[in-house]
Amino acid sequence: MTTDTLAAILAEPAEIAARRLLGARLLVDGVGGRIVETEAYTPDDPASHAFRGPTPRNAVMFGPVGRVYVYRIYGLHWCLNIVCDTSMPGSAVLIRALEPTDGIDEMRERRGLADVRKLCSGPGRLCQALGVTGDLNGTPVDHPPFQLEPAPPVKVLTGTRIGLTRAAETPWRFGLAGSRFLSSPFR
DNA sequence: GTTCCGATGTACT
DNA sequence: GTACATCGGAACG
Numbered sequence: 367m368t369t370d371t372l373a374a375i376l377a378e379p380a381e382i383a384a385r386r387l388l389g390a391r392l393l394v395d396g397v398g399g400r401i402v403e404t405e406a407y408t409p410d411d412p413a414s415h416a417f418r419g420p421t422p423r424n425a426v427m428f429g430p431v432g433r434v435y436v437y438r439i440y441g442l443h444w445c446l447n448i449v450c451d452t453s454m455p456g457s458a459v460l461i462r463a464l465e466p467t468d469g470i471d472e473m474r475e476r477r478g479l480a481d482v483r484k485l486c487s488g489p490g491r492l493c494q495a496l497g498v499t500g501d502l503n504g505t506p507v508d509h510p511p512f513q514l515e516p517a518p519p520v521k522v523l524t525g526t527r528i529g530l531t532r533a534a535e536t537p538w539r540f541g542l543a544g545s546r547f548l549s550s551p552f553r
Numbered sequence: 554g555t556t557c558c559g560a561t562g563t564a565c566t
Numbered sequence: 567g568t569a570c571a572t573c574g575g576a577a578c579g
Contacts (some may be wrong), residue, residue, distance in 0.1 A: 405571070413571070415564095423564070441561030443572050460571060490572050529571055 368517045372508060376431045376450045380406035380457040381538060383450040387459055388542045389517035394496040395510075397469030399486060400517070401461060402545040405527045406538040409448070413533040416456035421455040426504045428455045434512065436493070436503040438443030443490030446498050448507050448514075462528070462539075463487045465547040467497070488549040 375386045384406040392398045407414040415424045415437065426435045427449055435447040435458055451457035464486035468472055471487045473495035486492035493499070507514045521543035526535060528550065541548050 373557075407571075415571080418565090421564080437571090438562060440570065440572050447571090462571090488572070525577060527571070531570085 369516050373432070373512055373517050375516055376448065379409065379451050379454065380408050380459055383448075383457075384459045384521065384538065384540050385522050386516070387448070387461075388522060388540060389475045389520040391467070391513070391515040391517065391550060392464060392496075392507075393468055393513040394502075395469075396513075397472050398463040398496055398513075399467040400542070401459050401463075402465050402542040402547050403461075403463035403549055404540050405460040405462060406540075407458050407460060408451075408454060411536070411538075413527065413530045413536070414456070414458075416458070417491065420456075424456075429504070430506075431542045432506055434498075434502060434507050435507050436498060436500050438500060444499055445492055446496075460489060460490065460491050463541075463545075463547055464492050464495075464546060465542075476512060483547060485535055487547050491549075494534040525552040536541035 384404040390401050409416040416427045420428045421424050426433055431449050431452050433449050439445050446461045447458040466482055466485045477495050485495045510531050523541035523543050524537050525539045527539045539553050
């Protein structure tokens with residue numbers, strides 16, 4: 367099995383890109399790990415920030431593929447997405463969990479927590495661990511401070527997305543099978 | 554292990 | 567005013 371280039375993965379529809387990003391290594395200033403959990407969002411999806419069309423907040427989602435869309439959630443936390451799908455503007459993949467591999471001590475300091483299992487197991491947690499804030503909104507994910515290295519295809523778990531009220535039944539949450547670093551179990 | 558709830562910014566009705 | 571792609575701590579079992 368060959369490994370697709372990053373550009374090829376991010377050109378795909380959100381559901382495909384979300385699956386193929388599992389296993390990829392994501393770093394911010396050298397700190398990060400393997401992506402083990404993602405969710406797909408499309409502009410025709412009532413749960414997506416893009417559903418109502420472009421606004422100042424979601425403008426990056428409608429721009430070039432491969433940039434990061436970072437937004438604040440519940441007034442407290444940040445969430446990191448990667449814009450995808452060259453044929454459907456407004457598509458993105460939410461990065462929900464990482465298996466920490468690089469800069470673990472720095473992540474522990476930022477999180478104020480020793481337990482590696484909980485450093486990046488959730489969208490808000492991983493942004494805190496990697497130092498991702500709204501300042502990075504719109505940055506290309508293949509340019510500093512970001513690095514994203516694709517990996518060969520992995521075995522994928524599928525489930526419903528987390529924390530939604532609308533389109534809650536759509537099975538667009540994806541996990542790396544067997545990972546101990548998921549934000550919550552798949553069923 | 555589980556459930557409940559407060560914190561707090563921004564977009565939208 | 568209400569909803570929200572969340573988290574951590576308290577209370578309980």
